[in-house]
Amino acid sequence: MKIYLDGKLVENEDAKISVFDHGFLYGDGIFEGIRAYNGRIFRLKEHLDRLLASAKAINLTIPMQQKDIEKAVIKTLLANKLSDAYIRLIITRGRGDLGLDPRNCTKPPTVVVIADNISMYSEELYENGMEVVTVSTRRIRQDSLSPNVKSLNYLNNILAKMEAVRSGVMEAIMLNSEGYVVECTGDNIFLIKNEILYTPSGAEGALVGITRDAIMELAKNKLKIQVKEGRLSTYDVYTADECFLTGTAAEVIPVIAADSRQIADGKPGKITLKLIKEFKNLTRLTGTPIK
Numbered sequence: 001m002k003i004y005l006d007g008k009l010v011e012n013e014d015a016k017i018s019v020f021d022h023g024f025l026y027g028d029g030i031f032e033g034i035r036a037y038n039g040r041i042f043r044l045k046e047h048l049d050r051l052l053a054s055a056k057a058i059n060l061t062i063p064m065q066q067k068d069i070e071k072a073v074i075k076t077l078l079a080n081k082l083s084d085a086y087i088r089l090i091i092t093r094g095r096g097d098l099g100l101d102p103r104n105c106t107k108p109p110t111v112v113v114i115a116d117n118i119s120m121y122s123e124e125l126y127e128n129g130m131e132v133v134t135v136s137t138r139r140i141r142q143d144s145l146s147p148n149v150k151s152l153n154y155l156n157n158i159l160a161k162m163e164a165v166r167s168g169v170m171e172a173i174m175l176n177s178e179g180y181v182v183e184c185t186g187d188n189i190f191l192i193k194n195e196i197l198y199t200p201s202g203a204e205g206a207l208v209g210i211t212r213d214a215i216m217e218l219a220k221n222k223l224k225i226q227v228k229e230g231r232l233s234t235y236d237v238y239t240a241d242e243c244f245l246t247g248t249a250a251e252v253i254p255v256i257a258a259d260s261r262q263i264a265d266g267k268p269g270k271i272t273l274k275l276i277k278e279f280k281n282l283t284r285l286t287g288t289p290i291k
């Protein structure tokens with residue numbers, strides 16, 4: 001496997017970063033998870049826009065134009081002969097010293113692109129749906145750190161994931177500090193009730209996911225159903241007709257139970273299945289060609 005590291009493609013075992021890199025020392029950096037399907041990179045511009053917005057928010061100067069980052073992603077996919085892939089784009093503050101102050105870090109920062117084949121959950125779960133639990137680890141308050149900064153510090157979400165795994169399920173519903181449903185550890189959450197699609201709004205502390213956007217568009221334009229963003233509680237999850245999660249890594253996965261309550265008949269819902277079909281079509285046919 002070839003990895004893009006600071007302008008060069010290197011072998012996996014040669015892709016090494018200093019222990020003084022502030023991405024390693026402090027999680028001081030940002031990333032994007034992107035997918036390519038059928039030789040096309042899905043919503044690349046949206047991912048790069050969000051990456052640059054994350055960089056701006058943490059005052060990190062990237063010495064590359066958006067076009068150059070796009071080229072680095074394409075180069076990595078071509079070098080690994082991948083037409084379907086999960087791409088991890090990482091930019092750290094760079095090598096510094098022992099101390100938080102980023103002024104001591106190298107410029108330019110460290111830029112890494114990894115491309116691989118991953119599937120988040122087993123095929124069985126994608127087909128039959130999965131169970132989730134509400135966990136006690138709350139999402140970080142957005143008046144401390146915006147959920148839209150995709151930073152390298154995911155400890156909050158990792159602790160939530162560990163709670164879920166301890167309960168014997170694969171994913172956690174995370175609440176905001178007020179106790180309302182926000183999202184899962186790396187996915188947005190959707191509910192369907194009386195043929196209306198609901199999802200927690202950005203104001204509740206959810207990351208405005210790119211898969212989330214795509215699903216909302218498909219629901220409105222292809223399925224002609226109403227979409228509402230707002231405040232949802234665990235009660236809404238338990239009493240929903242359908243539930244599913246979305247994310248670049250997870251794609252779209254049905255949820256059939258939450259906190260031991262079966263959702264409707266405990267099978268992936270009809271609208272969920274239609275959205276999965278539409279999403280598969282969209283990802284197969286649109287995106288930036290890898291060439």
Ligand code: PXG
Pocket residue numbers: 033120157183184185186187188207208209210211212246247248249250
């Ligand atoms: N919420 C959070 C907290 C995320 O980190 C999403 C929602 C989905 O957003 P997109 O734009 O991908 O539809 C994410 C992003 C993982 C993993 O291994 C997932 C993400 C990031 C890093 C790792 O599950 N997802």
